[in-house]
Amino acid sequence: xxxxxxxxxxxxxxxxxxxxxxxxxxxxxxxxxxxxxxxxxxxxxxxxxxxxxxxxxxxxxxxxxxxxxxxxxxxxxxxxxxxxxxxxxxxxxxxxxxxxxxxxxxxxxxxxxxxxxxxxxxxxxxxxxxxxxxxxxxxxxxxxxxxxxxxxxxxxxxxxxxxxxxxxxxxxxxxxxxxxxxxxxxxxxxxxxxxxxxxxxxxxxxxxxxxxxxxxxxxxxxxxxxxxxxxxxxxxxxxxxxxxxxxxxxxxxxxxxxxxxxxxxxxxxxxxx
Ligand code: COA
Numbered sequence: 001x002x003x004x005x006x007x008x009x010x011x012x013x014x015x016x017x018x019x020x021x022x023x024x025x026x027x028x029x030x031x032x033x034x035x036x037x038x039x040x041x042x043x044x045x046x047x048x049x050x051x052x053x054x055x056x057x058x059x060x061x062x063x064x065x066x067x068x069x070x071x072x073x074x075x076x077x078x079x080x081x082x083x084x085x086x087x088x089x090x091x092x093x094x095x096x097x098x099x100x101x102x103x104x105x106x107x108x109x110x111x112x113x114x115x116x117x118x119x120x121x122x123x124x125x126x127x128x129x130x131x132x133x134x135x136x137x138x139x140x141x142x143x144x145x146x147x148x149x150x151x152x153x154x155x156x157x158x159x160x161x162x163x164x165x166x167x168x169x170x171x172x173x174x175x176x177x178x179x180x181x182x183x184x185x186x187x188x189x190x191x192x193x194x195x196x197x198x199x200x201x202x203x204x205x206x207x208x209x210x211x212x213x214x215x216x217x218x219x220x221x222x223x224x225x226x227x228x229x230x231x232x233x234x235x236x237x238x239x240x241x242x243x244x245x246x247x248x249x250x251x252x253x254x255x256x257x258x259x260x261x262x263x264x265x266x267x268x269x270x271x272x273x
Pocket of ligand 1 (some may be wrong): 017098099100101102103108109111112113115116148168198199201
């Protein structure tokens with residue numbers, strides 16, 4: 001991000017990122033950290049958090065980590081309280097923790113559906129709610145990580161689509177209700193981002209040709225490209241941006257999900273949805 005944004009552009013920013021130990025979320029932490037932000041991350045896996053904190057410290061960031069499952073409100077609250085004690089009140093909250101697997105709706109258990117709703121949607125609410133007092137104090141902002149499943153249905157993604165659409169609606173509600181406190185709320189809708197666990201769970205980078213065919217820019221995206229938008233949203237340059245659902249997807253949302261659906265149905269030996 002250095003060289004694109006001014007050095008130290010995010011000095012004074014305290015970011016807290018759920019699911020910050022890997023993938024797009026970690027890349028957001030790296031980008032913000034390299035611009036001077038302090039970074040708090042939480043996740044379920046202590047080893048992963050440890051590895052991520054080394055990566056972030058190497059960027060020069062002050063780092064706080066806490067093991068917390070976003071499904072557990074008290075754990076998230078205590079992680080955010082600990083982050084405040086270590087780094088100061090949060091100015092930029094990233095609700096990024098997510099879960100995914102491919103499953104036809106008719107064979108998905110109720111618990112499978114609920115698990116993704118709990119991680120993605122409840123987890124996003126838990127983090128926003130736990131962070132509210134700090135964000136109110138700093139007139140900070142919230143970034144939700146949504147998904148293309150929120151715009152159009154993707155096959156075998158009923159649970160994820162419901163969760164991501166809920167997240168985008170929550171984002172809009174909080175922009176409305178918390179705007180008067182000076183709190184901004186936005187979501188990024190990442191397209192196919194190479195090398196991420198999210199892509200792995202959607203069939204893997206081996207499906208690259210499918211994603212390339214579905215994306216007007218003709219390629220998969222890079223996590224740094226999502227992180228650049230996050231850095232913009234964390235900066236004063238975005239001070240009047242709230243309630244926005246911003247695709248960072250090479251135009252993928254314009255072409256729908258048909259190519260993916262056909263390919264994945266074949267893998268599951270099912271009729272084209
Ligand atoms: N197909 C169908 N159902 C599945 C499934 C699959 N591939 N994977 C899990 N489930 C179901 C389980 O069967 C279980 O339901 P049941 O109790 O009725 O059997 C339910 O989902 C919960 O599974 P469990 O493994 O106990 O949940 P978990 O909390 O340990 O893991 C997941 C949550 C399933 C979302 C897991 O994929 C995960 O931890 N993901 C985090 C990382 C990730 O997905 N990153 C990408 C984000 S885009």
